[in-house]
Amino acid sequence: MRKIYCDNGATSYPKAPQVGESMINYINNIGCNVNRGAYSSSYEAENVIYETRELLCELFNFDKPENVIFTSNITTSLNIVLKGLLSEGDHVIVSSMEHNAVMRPLNSLSKKGITITKVPCNSLGEIDIKNIESSIKENTKAVIMTHGSNVCGTLLPINEIGQICKNNNIIFIVDSAQTAGVIDISMKKNNIDILCFTGHKGLLGPQGIGGFLIRDYIVPLVDPLIEGGTGSLSEQEVQPTYMPDKYESGTANLPAIYGLNSSLKYLIEVGIENIYSKEMELTKKFIDGILSIDESLLVGKKDVENRTGVVSLDFKNLDNGLVCHQLDKTYNIQTRSGLHCAPSAHKSLGTFPDGTVRFSFGHFNSEEDVDYVLNSLVDIISSKSSI
Numbered sequence: 174m175r176k177i178y179c180d181n182g183a184t185s186y187p188k189a190p191q192v193g194e195s196m197i198n199y200i201n202n203i204g205c206n207v208n209r210g211a212y213s214s215s216y217e218a219e220n221v222i223y224e225t226r227e228l229l230c231e232l233f234n235f236d237k238p239e240n241v242i243f244t245s246n247i248t249t250s251l252n253i254v255l256k257g258l259l260s261e262g263d264h265v266i267v268s269s270m271e272h273n274a275v276m277r278p279l280n281s282l283s284k285k286g287i288t289i290t291k292v293p294c295n296s297l298g299e300i301d302i303k304n305i306e307s308s309i310k311e312n313t314k315a316v317i318m319t320h321g322s323n324v325c326g327t328l329l330p331i332n333e334i335g336q337i338c339k340n341n342n343i344i345f346i347v348d349s350a351q352t353a354g355v356i357d358i359s360m361k362k363n364n365i366d367i368l369c370f371t372g373h374k375g376l377l378g379p380q381g382i383g384g385f386l387i388r389d390y391i392v393p394l395v396d397p398l399i400e401g402g403t404g405s406l407s408e409q410e411v412q413p414t415y416m417p418d419k420y421e422s423g424t425a426n427l428p429a430i431y432g433l434n435s436s437l438k439y440l441i442e443v444g445i446e447n448i449y450s451k452e453m454e455l456t457k458k459f460i461d462g463i464l465s466i467d468e469s470l471l472v473g474k475k476d477v478e479n480r481t482g483v484v485s486l487d488f489k490n491l492d493n494g495l496v497c498h499q500l501d502k503t504y505n506i507q508t509r510s511g512l513h514c515a516p517s518a519h520k521s522l523g524t525f526p527d528g529t530v531r532f533s534f535g536h537f538n539s540e541e542d543v544d545y546v547l548n549s550l551v552d553i554i555s556s557k558s559s560i
């Protein structure tokens with residue numbers, strides 16, 4: 174039975190063409206470190222890393238490749254940024270749709286005197302930006318917000334929020350885990366100060382690579398979380414302050430950067446608009462199908478305006494975990510059930526503590542996949558296949 178992968182919100186599968194080949198090429202034919210060897214293959218690898226920073230600048234409309242920092246994933250990026258930026262007395266604003274990659278570091282910082290305002294979203298996952306404005310205090314240092322909910326797919330209006338932050342001299346930090354590579358994001362147009370990304374979801378790259386793009390004026394405000402060897406200024410036993418070395422100590426995940434380099438070239442070649450419109454066609458087909466089966470299954474928005482391909486269903490009379498299991502066992506369809514590391518999002522959506530079954534369609538899904546998933550759900554609901 175063919176595998177129907179509908180868990181692109183967790184990680185994309187398959188990856189962009191050439192990702193595997195590039196990684197194998199690095200492992201088999203290059204293999205050396207960078208900044209630590211004065212020979213041609215090391216310089217070649219350095220060029221690939223720099224080119225990858227440039228590709229990320231192209232994708233996110235930014236013009237400082239040296240301010241593109243590589244980490245192992247967006248969780249690490251958010252930890253570096255939040256823990257390096259915030260100190261006692263600072264106030265931050267978040268939405269109720271945040272992932273634990275934002276909430277857990279913030280809650281641990283709250284023990285050190287950082288205060289948090291969580292602006293509630295409605296049962297469609299939408300935020301009222303007036304509530305962001307009215308939450309601003311004199312000591313508000315940053316707004317940290319996810320661009321797209323990993324539970325229901327609703328997009329938050331980063332353009333408007335970026336403008337509010339700019340008007341009030343507040344640092345705007347965006348968690349692009351669910352949207353990078355799928356929806357156009359512009360550091361400049363959206364007034365983003367720090368854009369955190371992960372390489373293995375919509376960017377169609379491998380696991381183990383992520384990062385952040387940071388504007389120059391904030392660099393002095395964010396202390397590095399990890400310090401150590403950078404291959405530069407080796408005569409000094411203190412961390413360099415220039416970019417990107419300030420935040421990049423230790424050997425980088427070079428095979429993953431090679432893989433990401435290929436996936437970024439693929440995304441730029443296909444075009445983000447084309448990627449998004451294909452995902453929305455599939456999502457519309459799925460949502461329309463669900464509405465015709467049973468409208469009450471659908472959690473959050475019932476249309477394809479301002480959303481991603483993440484769709485949550487709540488089976489109410491059935492156990493969501495068992496539905497997810499049955500989809501895999503009987504139909505070879507991969508989804509994810511539970512709370513998706515975002516408990517407050519489920520509280521807003523009215524699905525806490527039971528959670529939902531999340532279907533997340535990606536670039537390589539097809540209309541046939543959606544038809545097959547819908548037919549399988551009809552089977553399960555009508556108990557043709559026993560849970």
Ligand SMILES: Cc1ncc(COP(=O)(O)O)c(C=O)c1O
Nearest residue numbers: 246247248272274319323350371
């Ligand atoms: C909105 C959001 N933020 C952060 C993360 C964490 O991503 P990663 O595991 O790549 O660090 C995820 C992934 O599940 C997510 O959906």
